[in-house]
Amino acid sequence: xxxxxxxxxxxxxxxxxxxxxxxxxxxxxxxxxxxxxxxxxxxxxxxxxxxxxxxxxxxxxxxxxxxxxxxxxxxxxxxxxxxxxxxxxxxxxxxxxxxxxxxxxxxxxxxxxxxxxxxxxxxxxxxxxxxxxxxxxxxxxxxxxxxxxxxxxxxxxxxxxxxxxxxxxxxxxxxxxxxxxxxxxxxxxxxxxxxxxxxxxxxxxxxxxxxxxxxxxxxxxxxxxxxxxxxxxxxxxxxxxxxxxxxxxxxxxxxxxxxxxxxxxxxxxxxxxxxxxxxxxxxxxxxxxxxxxxxxxxxxxxxxxxxxxxxxxxxxxxxxxxxxxxxxxxxxxxxxxxxxxxxxxxxxxxxxxxxxxxxxxxxxxxxxxxxxxxxxxxxxxxxxxxxxxxxxxxxxxxxxxxxxxxxxxxxxxxxxxxxxxxxxxxxxxxxxxxxxxxxxxxxxxxxxxxxxxxxxxxxxxxxxxxxxxxxxxxxxxxxxxxxxxxxxxxxxxxxxxxxxx
Ligand SMILES: Cc1cc2nc3c(=O)[nH]c(=O)nc-3n(C[C@H](O)[C@H](O)[C@H](O)COP(=O)(O)OP(=O)(O)OC[C@H]3O[C@@H](n4cnc5c(N)ncnc54)[C@H](O)[C@@H]3O)c2cc1C
Numbered sequence: 001x002x003x004x005x006x007x008x009x010x011x012x013x014x015x016x017x018x019x020x021x022x023x024x025x026x027x028x029x030x031x032x033x034x035x036x037x038x039x040x041x042x043x044x045x046x047x048x049x050x051x052x053x054x055x056x057x058x059x060x061x062x063x064x065x066x067x068x069x070x071x072x073x074x075x076x077x078x079x080x081x082x083x084x085x086x087x088x089x090x091x092x093x094x095x096x097x098x099x100x101x102x103x104x105x106x107x108x109x110x111x112x113x114x115x116x117x118x119x120x121x122x123x124x125x126x127x128x129x130x131x132x133x134x135x136x137x138x139x140x141x142x143x144x145x146x147x148x149x150x151x152x153x154x155x156x157x158x159x160x161x162x163x164x165x166x167x168x169x170x171x172x173x174x175x176x177x178x179x180x181x182x183x184x185x186x187x188x189x190x191x192x193x194x195x196x197x198x199x200x201x202x203x204x205x206x207x208x209x210x211x212x213x214x215x216x217x218x219x220x221x222x223x224x225x226x227x228x229x230x231x232x233x234x235x236x237x238x239x240x241x242x243x244x245x246x247x248x249x250x251x252x253x254x255x256x257x258x259x260x261x262x263x264x265x266x267x268x269x270x271x272x273x274x275x276x277x278x279x280x281x282x283x284x285x286x287x288x289x290x291x292x293x294x295x296x297x298x299x300x301x302x303x304x305x306x307x308x309x310x311x312x313x314x315x316x317x318x319x320x321x322x323x324x325x326x327x328x329x330x331x332x333x334x335x336x337x338x339x340x341x342x343x344x345x346x347x348x349x350x351x352x353x354x355x356x357x358x359x360x361x362x363x364x365x366x367x368x369x370x371x372x373x374x375x376x377x378x379x380x381x382x383x384x385x386x387x388x389x390x391x392x393x394x395x396x397x398x399x400x401x402x403x404x405x406x407x408x409x410x411x412x413x414x415x416x417x418x419x420x421x422x423x424x425x426x427x428x429x430x431x432x433x434x435x436x437x438x439x440x441x442x443x444x445x446x447x448x449x450x451x452x453x454x455x456x457x458x459x460x461x462x463x464x465x466x467x468x469x470x471x472x473x474x475x476x477x478x479x480x481x482x483x484x485x486x487x488x489x490x491x492x493x494x495x496x497x498x499x500x501x
Pocket of ligand 1: 078136140146324
């Protein structure tokens with residue numbers, strides 16, 4: 001038996017299951033994007049101390065460790081592009097405590113978002129972040145990417161709903177960031193920095209989340225829109241209308257809306273774009289009043305035809321989920337962008353993505369969390385091709401030029417690294433790198449994600465890491481000295497420790 005000595009040493013260092021079978025490696029080498037990894041093993045830790053043991057082992061051996069929940073990220077966030085070991089948290093599904101009096105729940109990071117909602121329903125509570133992937137995505141992954149969903153229009157992203165996180169830093173130390181207190185004003189907030197850090201600062205072992213009371217009534221509205229309705233006006237008019245109880249304002253262009261018709265959807269009026277809305281209310285009478293106010297606001301932006309009403313908004317979101325699945329099956333791998341711009345710039349951004357689609361002959365499917373200016377332009381083009389790269393770059397640059405962001409909810413991952421500095425500036429990048437070095441001095445946590453490679457500075461003192469190679473990895477965020485363009489499926493990775501040969 002030819003047992004890899006590296007894997008054998010991991011098995012000796014930890015108590016949890018270590019797997020190297022090809023099916024498991026194929027599973028953990030990918031996420032929802034085209035990016036592929038090259039892990040040598042997956043490891044299911046037994047408890048938080050076991051996570052610490054794995055981190056200490058990884059530091060001694062200079063081996064990358066990549067935290068993973070469901071692996072549904074869309075920019076390579078959970079893909080082991082630098083090789084090493086995937087830390088599989090998907091088995092940590094415990095709901096350790098639900099405090100109805102304090103509206104808090106403490107859960108394992110592997111708990112699936114939907115399972116948390118089901119556990120909370122009997123208590124009349126829910127966890128508001130509801131990404132489209134909520135049936136598979138884990139709370140640890142939601143925290144890792146600061147995920148959000150349609151209802152974030154009212155409730156905000158995951159960051160707004162995390163009270164504290166127990167985590168293992170890249171030093172191997174166990175810490176708790178945040179507090180159970182409802183109010184807190186202690187310095188720059190480390191917890192906020194951790195949420196959205198894509199497993200690059202530490203690995204969450206327990207998450208305490210805030211909960212909201214379930215509304216008594218949740219209406220779903222489907223509003224057909226004339227083809228060139230100014231979207232900025234729709235978003236701002238709905239936002240400024242008082243007393244609507246709107247919790248979601250979603251937009252589907254005509255191509256995406258078409259997926260809502262047919263066998264898995266419903267008959268819709270016309271062929272044009274759609275607005276999908278959710279209204280929360282205290283009672284049936286209250287919901288009628290709110291619906292009227294929404295109709296009045298819609299009339300002010302051009303009087304779209306009467307909405308179709310779903311008395312239970314979840315019916316609408318289920319149909320929309322099916323439509324997304326149908327679109328996924330139809331388009332396969334593609335450019336799935338995730339930018340946000342100020343509400344007043346939505347139409348200019350739409351015009352820009354249409355120009356990019358024309359120029360690159362890349363069919364465009366646009367949907368948006370309109371109430372937050374968060375746009376998902378999908379382009380039916382090979383995301384690993386030069387054309388795909390041009391499309392991605394043009395979209396991200398256009399969002400920045402309009403005062404927006406390169407990621408509204410999915411993260412930076414491996415695909416958007418070259419554009420990070422344009423958003424946060426050189427000084428901002430230096431601050432991020434300092435935080436990364438402090439939390440993960442040997443750069444073992446999810447290298448090749450989020451942080452652009454640092455320019456080489458030969459004068460810097462070498463790292464105390466036994467192998468010596470870890471310091472370069474910490475600086476660059478990548479053991480190979482920096483992953484400028486992520487590796488697409490099929491292309492050979494650079495050779496490194498902890499990578500399969
Ligand atoms: C069909 C589809 C629809 C989607 N819709 C949305 C949407 O509406 N909104 C949205 O925001 N996203 C959406 N996503 C993207 C994705 O589902 C979310 O980012 C989700 O939060 C990822 O959860 P996960 O468990 O799959 O995390 P993973 O993909 O496993 O990990 C994501 C990141 O978090 C890190 N991580 C995971 N667990 C931990 C942990 N315990 N400690 C520290 N870091 C950790 C990983 O290292 C990685 O960087 C969608 C994806 C798909 C495929």
